[in-house]
Amino acid sequence: MTSLKWSDKQRLGLLTMGLFGAAGLVACGGSDSSSSSAYSDHPPARVAPVLADISIPATLVPSQSKAKASSLLTAKASDLPAISTVDPATVLGGGSVTNPFQPANKNFTLVEGMSGRPLPTGKWYKSFFYQSPRNLDVPLGIQGDAREQSVFAFPNQAWLDDRMGMVNVAFPRKRYIPKPGALLDMSNPYYVDAAPYIMVPSPNPDLQLTYLPASGGRLTRRIDHKDELTVATSWYGKTANGAGLPSMQIIMAAGSPYITAKYLNLRPQIGLGQGLRAQEAKDPVTRLPIDPGKGDPNKWEAIPEIHAVSADNGEVKPFAENGGAPTTPDLTGKKFRFVYRTSDNSVSSDPNLAFMQRVMVVYTSSPVTLTWDIPSRTYVFSQPFNGTVRTAFVNEEPIASAPAPTVVSYAAEEALLDKHSVEYPVTSSINLQYAGGNDSTVRYGWSTETLDGSTASGNRLLMMAFDQLHLKSMANAPTVALKYRSNFGTMTGVIGNSWTQTLKIPEVLQHSSQAEQLWQGAGTIKPADRAPVLASLRADAASVKGYIAHCNYESYLCGKYVGNIARLVLIAAQLGDEGRDIRNEMLDFLKSTLNPWFDAKDDDDPEWSAKLTKKMQDYFRYDVTNGGTVTNRPFLQNDYEQDFYNATYLDHMFHYGYFLYASAVLGRYDTPWRDKYKEAVNTLARDIANYSSEDTYFPITRTYDWFRMQNVADAGPDANGGNTESSSEAIHADYGLVLWGAATGNPEMQAMGMIMAAGEIRSAQSMYQVTPTNSVFQDVTPIEIPLKGGGSVTADPNKLITVGIKRFNLTETQVFFGQRETYRVGIQILPISPLSSYILSREWASHHAKALLQLEANDTALFDKLFAGSPVGAQCGTTATGAPSLMPAADCAGQARVLYSWRQIINSANGLNDPAAAFQRYTSYMAKLPQQTTSFMANSVGTPFSYVDSNTKEVVSGTYAAPGVDPDILKDASTPSNNTNVLWWLSTLKQ
Numbered sequence: 009m010t011s012l013k014w015s016d017k018q019r020l021g022l023l024t025m026g027l028f029g030a031a032g033l034v035a036c037g038g039s040d041s042s043s044s045s046a047y048s049d050h051p052p053a054r055v056a057p058v059l060a061d062i063s064i065p066a067t068l069v070p071s072q073s074k075a076k077a078s079s080l081l082t083a084k085a086s087d088l089p090a091i092s093t094v095d096p097a098t099v100l101g102g103g104s105v106t107n108p109f110q111p112a113n114k115n116f117t118l119v120e121g122m123s124g125r126p127l128p129t130g131k132w133y134k135s136f137f138y139q140s141p142r143n144l145d146v147p148l149g150i151q152g153d154a155r156e157q158s159v160f161a162f163p164n165q166a167w168l169d170d171r172m173g174m175v176n177v178a179f180p181r182k183r184y185i186p187k188p189g190a191l192l193d194m195s196n197p198y199y200v201d202a203a204p205y206i207m208v209p210s211p212n213p214d215l216q217l218t219y220l221p222a223s224g225g226r227l228t229r230r231i232d233h234k235d236e237l238t239v240a241t242s243w244y245g246k247t248a249n250g251a252g253l254p255s256m257q258i259i260m261a262a263g264s265p266y267i268t269a270k271y272l273n274l275r276p277q278i279g280l281g282q283g284l285r286a287q288e289a290k291d292p293v294t295r296l297p298i299d300p301g302k303g304d305p306n307k308w309e310a311i312p313e314i315h316a317v318s319a320d321n322g323e324v325k326p327f328a329e330n331g332g333a334p335t336t337p338d339l340t341g342k343k344f345r346f347v348y349r350t351s352d353n354s355v356s357s358d359p360n361l362a363f364m365q366r367v368m369v370v371y372t373s374s375p376v377t378l379t380w381d382i383p384s385r386t387y388v389f390s391q392p393f394n395g396t397v398r399t400a401f402v403n404e405e406p407i408a409s410a411p412a413p414t415v416v417s418y419a420a421e422e423a424l425l426d427k428h429s430v431e432y433p434v435t436s437s438i439n440l441q442y443a444g445g446n447d448s449t450v451r452y453g454w455s456t457e458t459l460d461g462s463t464a465s466g467n468r469l470l471m472m473a474f475d476q477l478h479l480k481s482m483a484n485a486p487t488v489a490l491k492y493r494s495n496f497g498t499m500t501g502v503i504g505n506s507w508t509q510t511l512k513i514p515e516v517l518q519h520s521s522q523a524e525q526l527w528q529g530a531g532t533i534k535p536a537d538r539a540p541v542l543a544s545l546r547a548d549a550a551s552v553k554g555y556i557a558h559c560n561y562e563s564y565l566c567g568k569y570v571g572n573i574a575r576l577v578l579i580a581a582q583l584g585d586e587g588r589d590i591r592n593e594m595l596d597f598l599k600s601t602l603n604p605w606f607d608a609k610d611d612d613d614p615e616w617s618a619k620l621t622k623k624m625q626d627y628f629r630y631d632v633t634n635g636g637t638v639t640n641r642p643f644l645q646n647d648y649e650q651d652f653y654n655a656t657y658l659d660h661m662f663h664y665g666y667f668l669y670a671s672a673v674l675g676r677y678d679t680p681w682r683d684k685y686k687e688a689v690n691t692l693a694r695d696i697a698n699y700s701s702e703d704t705y706f707p708i709t710r711t712y713d714w715f716r717m718q719n720v721a722d723a724g725p726d727a728n729g730g731n732t733e734s735s736s737e738a739i740h741a742d743y744g745l746v747l748w749g750a751a752t753g754n755p756e757m758q759a760m761g762m763i764m765a766a767g768e769i770r771s772a773q774s775m776y777q778v779t780p781t782n783s784v785f786q787d788v789t790p791i792e793i794p795l796k797g798g799g800s801v802t803a804d805p806n807k808l809i810t811v812g813i814k815r816f817n818l819t820e821t822q823v824f825f826g827q828r829e830t831y832r833v834g835i836q837i838l839p840i841s842p843l844s845s846y847i848l849s850r851e852w853a854s855h856h857a858k859a860l861l862q863l864e865a866n867d868t869a870l871f872d873k874l875f876a877g878s879p880v881g882a883q884c885g886t887t888a889t890g891a892p893s894l895m896p897a898a899d900c901a902g903q904a905r906v907l908y909s910w911r912q913i914i915n916s917a918n919g920l921n922d923p924a925a926a927f928q929r930y931t932s933y934m935a936k937l938p939q940q941t942t943s944f945m946a947n948s949v950g951t952p953f954s955y956v957d958s959n960t961k962e963v964v965s966g967t968y969a970a971p972g973v974d975p976d977i978l979k980d981a982s983t984p985s986n987n988t989n990v991l992w993w994l995s996t997l998k999q
Contacts, residue, residue, distance in 0.1 A: 112724025126635025
């Protein structure tokens with residue numbers, strides 16, 4: 009056994025994680041060798057942000073499989089000047105890299121038309137870029153992984169099957185909370201204190217649109233067109249049959265209640281019901297399976313539950329597929345009504361009762377005859393078809409209370425769908441305008457075609473708008489009485505091919521004579537608080553440099569770290585002469601920390617050789633494969649999980665928002681630095697927010713979903729669509745764009761970031777910050793979640809403070825940080841900045857005032873408990889399941905740092921309701937910390953440790969000698985805040 013003395017060279021991260029370990033447990037040592045520079049006390053005035061009536065560029069995708077990025081065609085001439093058109097590899101010290109990792113690192117094949125061009129990895133239609141399923145040789149009667157390539161064109165979900173040329177459609181459904189499969193263990197609140205659950209719809213499809221097998225064999229799929237609100241993809245024959253090249257095109261439009269398919273020289277096939285399975289042989293009379301359960305997997309059949317059918321609003325006829333006298337009537341007309349049943353867990357937890365009766369309609373551009381195909385259990389067109397098919401969901405009712413299937417219910421909704429089925433969107437445009445002042449406009453426009461060949465006027469187009477996101481900002485919208493559910497709340501029908509939305513621009517982002525507000529916020533540090541803020545600033549400035557002197561190894565941790573340093577710079581500047589020396593010191597340190605990311609080297613880092621050995625050195629590079637800025641470490645270690653999956657395009661705006669923010673602050677005060685690194689920093693802005701087709705190195709607004717007005721964090725195909733965890737960090741990326749645009753004199757970038765931020769603030773306040781007036785889950789039935797050890801907790805999404813991860817298809821209460829309420833709430837608040845008072849709704853904070861205070865009190869009690877006795881046997885020194893830790897003191901120190909840093913965020917939120925009281929509580933936390941640290945160190949003496957030496961790989965065990973373990977409370981980087989930033993925020997909120 010060994011007795012170990014805890015010293016500055018043997019910090020927690022070195023012992024428990026190995027050199028340069030997990031976020032929040034890292035200590036590199038070393039010192040900053042940068043000399044102080046002469047920084048401007050009077051930064052240049054910012055230019056006025058302005059956007060004329062310009063459009064987000066659309067792209068027409070050529071059919072050639074080897075099309076290059078430079079062949080992108082601009083759909084409209086009114087285009088913004090590019091942020092830059094410089095080759096990113098020439099301005100980044102790391103140069104370029106050929107990326108072996110796909111977006112989301114899933115083994116997919118790009119379809120025709122997508123190779124060799126920048127991939128917009130965050131778009132809602134991104135799954136259509138890939139072959140579906142991954143293996144086209146999987147038998148047709150097996151579903152495979154086709155659903156993984158789901159696209160959510162709200163209110164509908166669709167996924168493709170390239171084995172046969174099929175689009176599967178799931179119409180909107182009510183959501184429910186699935187019961188957990190295991191008891192929830194909440195016995196250790198350091199790990200779990202909140203119930204994880206999801207709100208999700210039943211997964212069954214409603215519809216399959218395909219065609220009878222083409223004579224030339226399997227058709228090839230390509231992407232025909234994509235813009236921000238529409239995408240078109242086609243299966244087409246490369247060999248002509250007697251009537252010419254066959255094809256089937258799917259047009260998806262965000263907001264369209266209809267699914268639109270165009271056919272040429274093919275016989276369309278319509279399956280209704282709950283998916284596909286291997287085709288079973290049928291008795292020709294009864295149509296019942298001859299040998300149930302033994303189908304031919306190389307053929308498929310639908311699983312229909314059709315109860316009634318009609319054509320052209322005629323008599324509704326009973327439909328009976330099986331039995332002694334089956335009735336599957338042929339249907340002739342241009343409109344068809346289907347009443348069918350699907351299982352639905354939102355109705356009941358009893359599988360025998362969980363059914364909905366649903367109604368859908370199908371429209372065709374010319375009269376056709378549908379006949380029932382016994383082998384595939386589908387309706388097929390009797391003849392090859394050249395025209396358009398549209399389908400839409402009408403309504404539903406639980407089967408127990410539904411009317412007879414032959415009764416025409418929901419007549420009003422169906423009449424609206426009938427009336428507006430004639431006109432459909434084919435392409436779209438998004439026009440932006442900001443001319444100063446409070447408001448900006450975002451205008452959606454759609455170009456349309458018609459089913460009957462009449463002139464498209466646009467005034468017959470029916471689209472669906474989110475009630476929370478769109479209708480609040482649309483004046484006098486021509487709405488109709490058609491409603492659909494979605495994961496982002498109800499949607500309402502709007503008539504017309506143009507929407508104009510007015511978004512409020514936060515005051516601090518506007519151009520005004522008070523230019524300092526952009527950087528410092530609208531509030532001021534109150535005179536009585538200047539002394540404690542200045543004292544905290546001095547302490548944090550020393551602490552931050554002593555903690556990580558060379559943060560050059562992990563983009564998210566180091567991004568938050570440089571963001572923290574930039575906050576200290578601006579707070580020091582706000583203190584005027586008293587803070588000038590600290591401001592300059594922090595600017596020096598910020599420069600030495602940022603430069604290695606753009607230079608791809610750190611000559612001043614004494615640990616650099618060790619990082620080289622461990623393949624930890626990190627910096628920015630240009631990915632020539634996907635068209636984006638990525639980090640180096642994933643390629644160095646051949647591990648796509650490094651840097652929080654940065655090489656696979658997850659969370660780019662979270663990471664880069666912090667670097668843009670820090671670069672803007674440094675560039676504001678240091679003109680030579682800004683001029684030298686402008687193009688390198690621009691590669692980060694171009695990666696997440698390129699807005700010009702002149703820039704062929706990056707896609708257009710890679711991560712921003714303009715229909716939902718929010719950045720999307722993930723990339724690549726996913727069965728549940730894109731997701732975003734931290735609404736506030738996404739907005740901070742927009743803020744970074746605004747500041748970098750101001751620092752570099754780019755009014756278009758400023759205005760673009762302002763509009764994106766305004767949209768995301770609307771999204772955050774509508775979807776993440778839960779109040780009784782905005783909860784989108786009013787019709788979700790709460791459930792009881794049983795606890796291990798007895799009792800239960802109520803899962804009621806309408807009583808949450810915030811939601812957690814929002815995916816397109818479902819909402820989670822859990823976040824990636826873990827199952828604690830502090831994490832779920834805090835991730836929707838951080839980072840605290842001048843924009844926070846506009847991001848966080850005062851109505852939300854006021855409604856949850858009691859709950860937020862209790863959350864801070866709970867975390868404080870857990871924190872204080874850490875210092876009351878020995879860590880051995882304490883909850884903080886055990887695993888989530890109560891197993892003893894090999895290093896209880898180290899684990900408790902980690903818990904202490906995490907609790908302190910996340911409580912900063914909760915305390916900041918409480919400042920919205922009572923900043924004076926929150927300020928007083930926070931200064932008391934700071935005052936108690938030295939004594940608590942002393943107690944922890946004393947309590948840790950003699951406690952055990954056991955770890956694997958990072959060099960020898962041998963297990964080292966022993967006990968800690970005096971003076972014990974320093975918990976280093978202020979050395980956590982898991983949240984981008986610090987004592988000074990919290991005090992600044994609370995002081996500026998005071999009246």
